[in-house]
Amino acid sequence: MQIPAALDAVTTFEEKLPGVLQGTHVFRDELTLLVQPVDVPRALQLLRDTKGLVYNYLSDISAVDYYEPARGYGDYGDRPERFGVSYHLLSMLYNRRIRVKTYVSEDNLVLPTVTTLWEAANWLEREIFDMMGIRFEGHPNLRRVLMPEDWEGHPHRRDYPLGYETVMFSFNVDEINRHKPYAKE
């Protein structure tokens, strides 16, 4: 069987889907393609189904929150929006990886689903919905997966506090005991 020569993802995008690619970023030899949220499914489909690319395996979908308490809401440094979602694809044929990244605005927390392309996306998207609160349009079963179903909030947001118990010392033991939910008689 003749294996077609490997193509460059960026030039393929310019040929097949002009205007979709918003930019590229390379860090430690990892190529990142930036696309708009609405273009995610067709960008991933192009990467999966084009001869010479064949990114046929979905390794991971990760989301990140760029909120920082020191800067406050609305200011995310050099990032355009608050949330970033990264799709990590792998080409088993050409042994290479690629990352497709999209920024999701806090006011419109919706992404189109990619469960139509890979069934593996099902739980990965549910996890992002659970942890970050980003909704995936068209997902067959968008419920919480790790947290209890009646949980409030999305724990992996950077403004979600990390709960902990205050350490007891002799100077604050009374104050802490007063607020502890001890069993009543």
Added chain:
Amino acid sequence: MATTERRPLSLEIPTATENALGQGQTWEGSLADLKGLVSERALTGETMLLNLGPHHPSTHGVLRLLLELDGEEIVTCLPDVGFLHTGIEKNIESKPYEKALTLTDRMDYLAPMSNNMVFSMAVEKLAGIDVPERAQVIRVICLEMTRLNSHLVWLGTHALDLGAMSVFLYCFRERERLLEMFEMLGGQRMMTSYIRPGGLWRDLPEQFLPALESFLSYFPSKVDDYEKLLTNNPLWRDRTEGIGVVEPELAISLGLSGPTLRASGVNYDVRKAMPYTGYENYDFDVPLGEHGDVYDRFYIRILEMRESVRIIRQAIKRLPGASGSFRTENRKFAPPPRAELGRSMEAVIHHFKLWTEGFAAPDEEVFAAIESPRGEITCYLHGTGGNKPRRVHFKTPSFIHISALARMAPGYMIADLVAIVGSIDCVLGDSDR
């Protein structure tokens, strides 16, 4: 006191006005919540809904499966995880890179070194740390020992689920020797935290290599014993052949990895495809299955144990010639040896900075993937520019494999489900993190 009063025949439940749930609420769930998830036949009562787990021994931890059964045949399988969710990823965001490492052990508690490795690899990539050759060779030894450890627990419990009790005892006997060696390395039997960003915690202790050599000379004959008990055992083959078949296209779409993917005949092993920590220098084979059933997944793991022994033997041979120390000499990332603190002011400063603040890594994202015993475990790491990460996300093989149960189980009997759950080798700590 004896009484002649007639006791009620059936236990009478008083009509409670208030129970633990509160006024007017019952423990009964509503079938309407399941609309769209189970078939219409379940809503009319034609098929039965059965809750398997979370505390069922053959679900290997706290895995809950909601089954829709037509007689004994599974119509729908809805896996439910999250009972072991401990927020490890969230906790890592509040810890410096070096200290966050100890949390990764607790994810997949049967393969802690793999988790250490993937997190260390991501940190090394993000911060730009070089790992000396000696550390890389020892890492290979550790990773393959972890694979043996994990596969032994898997084989024992999988066989136990299907009724072969004795295999469990033999497997745990051999695993005990591995755990003793882990204790020599890291001071703990399971949560070793031995592989760290920049290398290892310490060099190999003196008694380690003799113990490993003696284990390696003893272990292959034990694998023969397991094979005598199972491989051609007609009962075992009846229970496992043709069960839980996954076609290669479906396996890729479902995102399966590791032995579960290779049983379907897809030749993908991260160690071969994208070698890390020097795996390209070792001569080993990647066993492939043909049928994608439970038996193939079993036999591939048996063969992998033999390959692991081969790799460890080669690594021991490479060890004397490997250059460098057990961790990086770059003082910005690894603390100086204790002896240096007495004579070098700079060493004291490095020591102080590393143990109070840790090192900084750029505000960028990296991705690392390794072959854990269960499959491809990946780590997505996003730095902040400071000493703590912004986001860590592990795609763990168990999480994906459990989600795939929904596609693997329907059409088989409920007794086969136990075999299928065992064959995907899920660890719930790995899945829930």
